[in-house]
Amino acid sequence: MALALSIFLVITSLLMILLVLLHKGKGAGLSDLFGGGISSNYGGSSVVERNLDRITIVVGGLWFAGVVGLSLVLKG
Numbered sequence: 001m002a003l004a005l006s007i008f009l010v011i012t013s014l015l016m017i018l019l020v021l022l023h024k025g026k027g028a029g030l031s032d033l034f035g036g037g038i039s040s041n042y043g044g045s046s047v048v049e050r051n052l053d054r055i056t057i058v059v060g061g062l063w064f065a066g067v068v069g070l071s072l073v074l075k076g
Contacts (some may be wrong), residue, residue, distance in 0.1 A: 005070040012063040019056040024049060 002070065002073050005066055005073060009063065009066045009070060012059055012066060015059050016056070016063055019052065019059060022052055023056070
């Protein structure tokens with residue numbers, strides 16, 4: 001079980017790194033390569049950016065749950 005959770009954490013960690021790098025910073029982000037710069041703005045951010053935000057939050061929650069789960073497995 002600990003091995004499965006460790007692999008899960010590695011995968012979610014790499015995915016989090018990728019998703020954070022895709023976010024638009026003060027300049028133009030890598031998300032513009034996938035249509036983020038072309039989309040129209042709704043409420044100050046594009047549809048692509050809002051979906052990227054949601055995906056990043058979900059993956060972050062899964063990563064956190066994996067950390068807590070691995071902690072419980074290793075403690076017990």
